[in-house]
Amino acid sequence: MIDKTLKTCDEAVEPVFDGASIMFGGFGDPGLPGQLIEALRRKGVKNLSVIHNGAGAGDWALGGLIKDGSVRKVTASFPNNPGAIYFQELYLKGQIELELVPQGTLAERIRAAGSGIGGFFTPTSAGTELGKGKETRTIEGREYVFEKPLHADFAMIRAHKGDRLGNLQFRKAMRNFNIAMAMAGAVTLAEVDELVPVGGIDPEDVHAPGIFVDKVVHCPRHPKLVEIGPPK
């Protein structure tokens, strides 16, 4: 029998080690695994290399992990989001490394890693500061830059529904990076709004097949939102 469920986020993050690379899903609050990240803060790991679209906001979830000094490097497209105060403070002091990646390239590098693709050529960034030093190739008259796959030891994501097989369903804009990250993480942890019985998600509506997911934790929504205020 396959049972990927765990009772708590603390159990789920137990295998995370110092120096691990971790993908955190979410774009803004939708899909952000805030409670897994908070469990990681309680565990207290060091020298993490984090892959996320932004660099956290405020002092909850990723912002808090960075504030704690647990993060050595951030790979992101938008680390200058106004709420990323702790990242920005450490970055200006030279105490945290940044790999800046255009958003579409970031998504595709993650997808490539999870799909067994050894890299790809994209036009994005060719001839710009972010394309400097990268291998280029002219294909059908257009210049492309070579981008490598982006793997991680762990991927942490949030979904709407999950079952014990790891099948996941999202709501609205929750999908964002999460399906690709589930594919790219060597170990993928998902926190879900609802844990449903096997068959509780119609096969037509499984957005992330359970094969990509290692652990599922049922954890109802936390009231904290990092990027924007709660609905008025």
Add this chain to the structure above:
Amino acid sequence: MKLTRDGVAYRVACDLPDGSYVNLGIGIPTSVSSYLSPDKEIMFHSENGILGMGPIAAPGTEDVDLINAGKQYVTMLPGGCFFDHPMSFAMVRGGHITHTVLGALEVAANGDLANWRTPGEKVPGVGGAMDLAFGIKNVWVTTTHVTNKGKPKILKACTLPLTAPRCVKRIYTDMALIDVMPEGLLLREVAPGIKVADVVANTDAALKVASDCHEMDLPERFKEVALVAA
């Protein structure tokens, strides 16, 4: 008179064709959707996995899982759909999104665009700007014609780091509408009361004046919000 931000947004909205798939950037571009003629059906895309996005959510109706790329609560229109980031950027780079409207810090006469790194910005961030500028066929920019210090933003060559080379097709400013042609910039319209010579004087690049260059046509009822004293 110069166009207000709403005036610029209105002028862009007039040009988006029925049936287009459009990604709007943050700032003036976001307002474009407010001025679309109701007889046009246009599908709005948001990088975070939405096509068929509707207006900003009214207070009390927000859904925490439904935000746009600017992290505002939004709504969906009938026929809209959700997808993930790889698919969203496949729409962008794959040439499926037909138009994007972006802000600009500088635009060069050859269509080079600089809009991702502001001068003196210490922490860089690019978001989806480069993918949009590289991937979408019709890159239109909205900008004030000059900086708040009065310096031209349309230049012979950009001085700031490029978002993408030779990508801009059309420039909408508070003074003019300019097309980027293979042979250079072509002035097609001026804001009401703005002289061609004013536009030329505030543009640091060669500007050809179209034979049919004319004043922008703004509806009378709209002029109060669309225009400010130059």
